[in-house]
Amino acid sequence: MVAQTDADVARGERRARVVLAQLGMPHLAGASLEDVAFIRGALVRNFPLVGCEGRLTHRGERAVISVSTLIDYAPRRRFVIAHELGHLELHRDVSQLELSLCSEREIDELYDQGLEKEANAFASELLMPTEVWRKRCDVAAPSLEVVSCLAQEFDVSFTAAAVRFAKLAPERCCVVFSHGGKVQWAVAGQEFGHWVERGQRLHPATLAINYFKGARVPDEPQEVRADAWLESARARGEELWEHSRPMPSRQAVLTLLWIPYGAEY
Numbered sequence: 001m002v003a004q005t006d007a008d009v010a011r012g013e014r015r016a017r018v019v020l021a022q023l024g025m026p027h028l029a030g031a032s033l034e035d036v037a038f039i040r041g042a043l044v045r046n047f048p049l050v051g052c053e054g055r056l057t058h059r060g061e062r063a064v065i066s067v068s069t070l071i072d073y074a075p076r077r078r079f080v081i082a083h084e085l086g087h088l089e090l091h092r093d094v095s096q097l098e099l100s101l102c103s104e105r106e107i108d109e110l111y112d113q114g115l116e117k118e119a120n121a122f123a124s125e126l127l128m129p130t131e132v133w134r135k136r137c138d139v140a141a142p143s144l145e146v147v148s149c150l151a152q153e154f155d156v157s158f159t160a161a162a163v164r165f166a167k168l169a170p171e172r173c174c175v176v177f178s179h180g181g182k183v184q185w186a187v188a189g190q191e192f193g194h195w196v197e198r199g200q201r202l203h204p205a206t207l208a209i210n211y212f213k214g215a216r217v218p219d220e221p222q223e224v225r226a227d228a229w230l231e232s233a234r235a236r237g238e239e240l241w242e243h244s245r246p247m248p249s250r251q252a253v254l255t256l257l258w259i260p261y262g263a264e265y
């Protein structure tokens, strides 16, 4: 359920940093989120929730985080717990009715409304702290291999790690999720400087299109025509790198794009 208040991403992130500092842990890789929640005052339990993935119930100092028994993907379960812990840390004074049920759609870093957005910002920062990730994303050559290693180490989903990488890497990066041969969403880092339009059909010169044609998507990053992804006319003929990886369980492709420094467009 969405409460209609102004979202404050910075507030969510700040609170996560305070929690990490109070725990005395720079990050939670390898740590049990159940233990962290317990230390912060919430018991985590699996529960057959209907119509939602997470729920926070609290009264006084006691709180229970319920996680849907239908979630069997460990990184997803971890994100749901972190999201509900965010509600406890940030929204303790908000009515139970306003935040009691959090749906799959709302527990998502890309969901951008109200208190859910704050809880998601808290969860992302708690699981993938900016200070630690900025250093880890500073690599000689961006790739989805790097993203995959980070996802495994920090026990977050491949998609969440890719979005975080695009936002924090010093390179000009953008991550694109394609489904049915079209761009479903794209998240760019601050320096990327271009916009990949939602809903646009994948250009024949992209590597990602191969998956939707039943062809093989190259394993390695490759340079592609910039205008295959970027609308800007000035982009034509300039340098753009693409690394795409099929996600067959979702009939989708995740793509990392980056513009090397020195490429001017």
Ligand SMILES: [Zn+2]
Binding pocket: 083, 084, 087, 099, 101, 102, 103, 106, 107, 115, 116, 119
């Ligand atoms: Zn929520």
